[in-house]
Amino acid sequence: MTEETIKPLSEPVYNHAHGRLLLPGTRYWPTDMWKSPWSLPTYRRGAAVLAGLITGGAAAAWFVGEIGPRLAPLYAAAEAFALSHDIPAFWISVVWTFIKGAILLLAPLVNALFAVWWERKISAHIQSRLGPMYVGWWHGALQTLADGIKLFLKEDIIPDCADKLVHTLAPIVVVIPAIIVFAPVPFGSGLVFADIDIGTVYVFAVGGVSVMGIIMAGWSSGNKFSLLGGLRSAAQLVSYELPRTFAVLPVIMLAGTLNIAEIASSQAGYWGGFVPRWFIFYPVVGQVAFIVFLIASVAETNRVPFDIPEAESELVAGFNTEYSGMKFALFFLSEFAYVLLSCLLMASFFFGGGAAPLPFLDFLPSWAWFLSKTLLLMFCFLWFRWTFPRFRVDRLMDFNWKFLLPVSLLNIAAGGLLIWLIS
Amino acid sequence: MKNYIDFVADASWNTLKGLWVTLKFLFLPSITVQYPTEKIVPYPRFRGMLAYDAELCIACGMCVRACPSRCIALAKAAPPPAPPPAADGQPAAPAVKAGPKIEWYTIDYGRCNFCGLCEESCPTKPKAVWHSLDYEAVFSTREEMVRRWKRGDGPWGTVKRSADAQPSAISDQIHIQDMPVRK
């Protein structure tokens, strides 16, 4: 045989078995499998898929429309039904709350299913790999589901020298706040479980409880790696809580309320007809607050580059070294729940919640804008994770106390100045 | 204070540079090959599994001598029948240049170190034994490591399968390409 039969592919072809395009110039075996009428140059195809997904999603969102305002008539109808059947209205509100709670519970679960897959794909492509490709119909889309089933079937190991009660309790203490913390967070206009006035305080307070669980996990495992991980986590989370909260203060001062949904809606409108009145566009104060909040949120969620509590190369897996099966999955779930929470908070604090970025785009419902902003911010989290190396413990503390904290404090003063200038 | 601000500016700039690099790689094509359905072709100099052409081989034994691992063995075929003796007053019939000169030929892959000396020493043109580009060499027993060729066996030869201990063609093992590269 001569060179001709193994000459590089002359045009991109689509490998049906893996749903993957092969680039020209790569030397592949000449197999009929790749001959396909659907062949398109790689980037055109990728762009077409992306554009299709986005327009499809937008069309679906436009078709569904606003969900929030439809709930009130639904509730009224349920109440009328109760009145006509001699059921106390109290029970209707209880059932209503339960339904809303069940839907809310789904948010972190579905988010974890999606985010883990997304993270694996992004990490793979950043490293010139492909990531999961087999499970599911398209690019390993059901990989997380398969992993979840695997984790369910795994043996739950409690080490001999562990404190059994605390060891079992720790994942629960971590995951319950991670779910109930979503209560005051809006998912769109009118889509909020508990529209409470101190939403911001509630979120930071309840989110802080998870630290307890992590320390419990580290202490009760009876393993020095876990203990070190737990202690590091305590030090880190407690320190980064400060700049994170301070970063939000200018926003609260400008909005004049602690209710998250109201903060989001107070950013409605446009300057000069096209620049949205989002807090991130307030000169200097908005951008600094956003950056500090973003960095502190990455640290709060224990993600790279702030992942010293579970630093793989130093501490095996940190506080969750001794956890297996579903308990480990709970830690993972809460990590991604907090990522989602941070993104939702950032979307409502700095990006105007469900407001459209340009006036003519507001035919899409608010929840669609909320979702897309959240996903974009979540992409930033994953992007950081696969870009930066891990901080050293002392530098981590330096960074917090010598940079983030002073900057966020100055930013509060600058926010006051800004309010004085505006009024 | 100036140092501090310089440091912060420098760190931020480097952070952004790092982010730009990863973002670029995110959208560049990945180099992973999905092995069973996509296979990389090695470059022509690659020394893969040996292929052998029984029709070309002149049974000179150069490859047997050249092999440092002594993994090649061969047997010459019986010489073609001699031409009938010349009758009186007629020229002798020309010697018959008949067919292959090899009875059998084996290569033991358990010993082969893919050095390429056998190919180098082979005097025929094109080479009667040569390295193909096949890298999918899978054996489950030692017996399977011995490839054997007889007349008409094709470049890949046969192998004694452990299942029935019968020599069988190894065509099912060669997916990479139909024909090997010859130099």
Ligand code: SF4
């Ligand atoms: S490649 Fe080297 S070791 Fe293998 S058969 Fe040829 S001469 Fe012997």
Ligand code: SF4
């Ligand atoms: S393979 Fe080449 S070197 Fe070996 S016996 Fe045949 S002709 Fe001679």
